[in-house]
Amino acid sequence: MAKKNREPGQLAQLWQVFQVTRKHNPLVTLWTLLCILGPIALAVVGSLIFSAGNIINWIIWVVLGVLVGILLGLIVMGRIAESTAYRQMQGKQGASGAVLSGALRRGWITSDQPIAVNPKTLDAVFRAIGRAGVVLVIEGPTARTQRLSDDERRKCVRLLPNVPVTVLNVGPDASSVPLTQLSKRIKKLPKVLTKAEVSVVSRRMSSLGNDMPIPKGIDPNRIRSMGRPR
Structure with missing residues (x-):
């Protein structure tokens, strides 16, 4: 029996969206990285200022920074992808x-x-x-x-x-x-x-x-x- 064609998972779909968007708007890479790394950097600085010497709090700060960075990066990438797609469709029938x-x-x-x-x-x-x-x-x-x-x-x-x-x-x-x-x-x-x-x-x-x-x-x-x- 032939195997059914499986739909790509969420990560694969995100990667496809990123690749397609990057072809038409190369700046998506820069903005996505800035949105991911920015919160992480702020979390590291915040942990050093407010939780110096406390390893557990330092880990919590960094984990929160990573989560916020990933979420923000996905949101920004989605907005850029949507805007890029609209520009590609502009003027086309339907x-x-x-x-x-x-x-x-x-x-x-x-x-x-x-x-x-x-x-x-x-x-x-x-x-x-x-x-x-x-x-x-x-x-x-x-x-x-x-x-x-x-x-x-x-x-x-x-x-x-x-x-x-x-x-x-x-x-x-x-x-x-x-x-x-x-x-x-x-x-x-x-x-x-x-x-x-x-x-x-x-x-x-x-x-x-x-x-x-x-x-x-x-x-x-x-x-x-x-x-x-x-």
Whole structure:
């Protein structure tokens, strides 16, 4: 029987991420080492000042420095890897969907597949549903995607008039949201829905075009007043 292909472990995955990031951003090595060695050096100095002659305390200081250094190094490497990946995706079709499905996880219902596409220009609309309501991410120049954006927003407002609809443009315009800031911008939106209401909104949005019945027990029209859609 052929052996099943095993997925790489966490350490192997981290090493792969580091190697890929280093190809596009060589400074990741320097910053990661500084973040690891910095806390260790501070711990050694601190132990010599505050625990001179006490071996046990000295060991504790160093161990804590190593742990903090490794944690800080992993965090910084992850941030650099994420930023580098976003820069590589900038301007590519489907990049917004990849960010939504990768960066928005807990509390958000997303997909890397667009909900609408202009077949001529390949401009696309991606959707995320969460406690902030419905977020439409328009991929393409603002002027060219205005009609596509208005059509999708109109559908959302007609289906759920009391749910906030936020439209964000990711494109070459100066007023557009940079791909690197997309997930942060969405996470900063005010939370106005409960988890149960998010589920209802998701089901209602999935029913576009087939009149799927509303689940019993929760009426989306009962959702408390959340202001007019933006």
